[in-house]
Amino acid sequence: MEQQLEEIRDQQKASWDKFSPGWKKWDELMMDFLKPMGDEIIQLLQPKATDVVLDIAAGTGEPGLSIATKVTNGKVIITDLSEDMLAIARENAMLRGITNIETQACDVCELPFADNTFDAISCRFGFMFFPDMLLAAKEMARVLKPGGRIATAVWNGPEKNFWVTATMGTINRNMELPPPPPGAPGMFRCAQDGLITDLFQQAGLKNIKQTEVTGKLNSKTTDEYWNVMTEVAAPIVAALSKADEAMKAKIKKEVYEAVNQRYPDGNVQIDSSALVIYGEK
Template identity: 65%
Template sequence: MDAQLELIREQQKEVWNKFSPGWKKWDDFTMDFLQPMGDEIIRALNLEATDHVLDIAGGTGEPGLSIATIVKKGKVVITDLAEGMLAVARDKALKRGLNNVETRVCDVSELPFDDNSFDAISCRMGFMFFPDMQLAAKEMTRVLKPGGRLSAAVWGTPEKNFWVAAIMGTIQKQLSIPAPPPGSPGMFRCGQPGLLAGIFREAGLKNVTEKESDGKMHCGNAENYWTFMNEVAAPVVSALSKADDTMKEKIRREVFALVEKHCPDKKANLDYGALIVSGTK
């Protein structure tokens, strides 16, 4: 990995560790929101009770912990760049009495595992942030056993994800934030249909499939949405740190108006759209 990609990785590690307390606070809400994508990954992996599974970018533990309840005679290794996130995962595993779970701080581009080590690999909402997605896919393929399955979820295009667009679109409009360079890590980097599937095929995977997963983030009201995004979404916090109090309040009011226009019942059920991409070694 070149120096620029290593810098991105270290910056990401710092950010995820910094925001791990917010993710712990909102864990029940976030895991409920993301569960449908985890369920789709699990279905695609077609797991056996004895499987050894690698969950990459597992954060606070899902879908790895759910997988651990299926592979009762096997094992799940949950990896992430951020030790703070994995500490939450370990605590949850302990509370659930799961003794077939291990956590490991590591970089997806340099996985510390032997070739052909795992029966299946899951990765929920990680690929779009990897500095080098092709290298990540090749590393996953390397540690996957022949015949093993890899399944990953990524966010779709911005127009299918109002839960992000409502706040980030408003911030970008009001603060005139320049767009990131094309292809740089970000929420919607893998949103174009076929992009991640192509990366999987180039890494040597076969029988690659792509499936859409759409639903709602159930926030309850605009205030909860605003608070959540300001406590777990690093791009939101970073952008708003550049605004003074008057501008922050202007942005907040505009976001509330957008959410309430989109959801007249004022319950802030906000659209999301994801892609589930799977393949076999």
């Protein structure tokens, strides 16, 4: 792997390790938020009882743990760059009495598995952050059995994801942040219609289809929304760390105004939209 891509990967590993306490704290809320996308992935993969499934970039364990409850005579290998996130996944498995999982910290661009190993692969909100997305897609295809199924979720455009833009948009209006290089990892990197479909085709997958799935971040209050975003969203925390106290206060005030204007009744359930892409080997 090129040195630049290795550096991106190492930065991401450090970032996810750092934010694992926030993800653990807000796990119930975030897993509820992301559940519709995981449900769609599972619906498309149709896991069979004896399947061996790979869940990539699984973080605290979903949708791999839910898949494990369906492959009762099979198993799920849950992977992530961050060992700290996988520790939470193992804890979640233990709490739910799920025993047919293994966890492995690894890089999607260098999967430590033999060719034709898995019946199905899930990857919920990983592609946007992979340094080399085509290499990642090819690696997934390599370890998938002939006839195997793969499904991934990526975020749709910013105009359909106020849960991100309410805060990031306010930060960008107030701070002179350097724009990321074209194609750099980021939330909306895969929002372009057909981008993942094209990657799947280049990786040799077939019967590819794409669907839109919506969800809601049910934070209930603006306070809780702000706390979640400043404890689990790495780009937001990184940007705010460069602001002085006066600027942080201004940004927080404007975010609150934007959210309260959108949800005047105080019931903060923020819409989201993702694209789920399916393919077969």
